[in-house]
Amino acid sequence: MKKVGMVLEGGAMRGIYTMGVLDTLFENKIEVDGIIGVSAGALFGANYFSNQVGRALRYTKKYYNDKRYISKKSLFLTGNIVNKNFAFYKVTKELDPFDNDTFIKANKDYYAVATNVCTGEAEYLKITDVYKQLEAFRATSAMPMVSRIVKIDGKKYLDGGISDSIPIDKCISLGYEKIIVVLTQPLDYRKKPVDKDKMKFARFKYRKYKKLLNTMENRYKEYNSTLERIIDMENKKEIFVIRPSKRIKINLVPKNDLEIDNTYQLGVSDCKKILKDLKKYLKS
Numbered sequence: 001m002k003k004v005g006m007v008l009e010g011g012a013m014r015g016i017y018t019m020g021v022l023d024t025l026f027e028n029k030i031e032v033d034g035i036i037g038v039s040a041g042a043l044f045g046a047n048y049f050s051n052q053v054g055r056a057l058r059y060t061k062k063y064y065n066d067k068r069y070i071s072k073k074s075l076f077l078t079g080n081i082v083n084k085n086f087a088f089y090k091v092t093k094e095l096d097p098f099d100n101d102t103f104i105k106a107n108k109d110y111y112a113v114a115t116n117v118c119t120g121e122a123e124y125l126k127i128t129d130v131y132k133q134l135e136a137f138r139a140t141s142a143m144p145m146v147s148r149i150v151k152i153d154g155k156k157y158l159d160g161g162i163s164d165s166i167p168i169d170k171c172i173s174l175g176y177e178k179i180i181v182v183l184t185q186p187l188d189y190r191k192k193p194v195d196k197d198k199m200k201f202a203r204f205k206y207r208k209y210k211k212l213l214n215t216m217e218n219r220y221k222e223y224n225s226t227l228e229r230i231i232d233m234e235n236k237k238e239i240f241v242i243r244p245s246k247r248i249k250i251n252l253v254p255k256n257d258l259e260i261d262n263t264y265q266l267g268v269s270d271c272k273k274i275l276k277d278l279k280k281y282l283k284s
Helices: 012-027 040-049 056-064 074-077 084-096 102-106 129-140 169-175 196-205 210-235 257-283
Strands: 004-008 034-039 107-117 122-126 150-151 156-157 178-182 238-240
Touching: 004 040, 004 056, 004 169, 012 056, 012 178, 012 257, 034 040, 034 169, 040 056, 040 102, 040 129, 056 084, 056 257, 107 129, 122 129, 122 238, 129 150, 129 156, 150 196, 169 178, 169 210, 178 257, 196 210, 210 238, 238 257
Parallel strands: 004 034, 004 178, 034 107, 178 238
Antiparallel strands: 107 122, 107 156, 150 156
8 A cells, every 4th residue: 555644734713624624534434644734734633643533623612712712812811812721731631632542552653844933944843642742733833923932842933834834845755655635725725925014013023033034924935836836746646635615714713603614514525525536546
């Protein structure tokens, strides 16, 4: 059998689409040898190797409206819009426990992409024990402006999407012969330059980190270039891409359960439509 890797794009709550895709792939026994996730993709993708179908959707629906989970109140009090202690530690270990033992026993390659604040470059943090490496999950999803910089082993990190939103090159470099890419934007989407006012604020907030600012300013160019390459590889049948069939409209803090359910079900329905072609690609 050829070695199968999966790349999961981030996108904050658009990651709920990825939940739907992953749960559908798992239920249809699509086996992968490794996953490289970015931000929300990294957070939700770990459940694939812990065999916990539906877990990410369950805790998201239960706590999205809880100010201890994600809120402006948390941002004001802690500097993190996604609360560190509640969202990452209490939910993961107590309220809806992640099956860390199953994840470890799976012995699969799992990487979370984070941006090194000092170099402005992507780093690929290998996860072998989720409970011991929860800070890596905080790092990959630490959205700029609304999150504190995360420190791990003396290094400083922010959201992996800043430097490598779709880590296809890393996946290839790891030797995967078949690659499934799960995106959270439709085919016609292209990223625009950062809003001038937001960039002005970023230059003030991250004034000590010139390389990070340079990466942030050029992010749209790198992202769009990667998209064009992915489309080319897809057309050549070198990779298999699953993407939303329409634009996902969901807030950073969802308004209601329906917003979450619609996004999740779009992932489910889009995935079901391509299952036959995906299985054919994996066997070829």
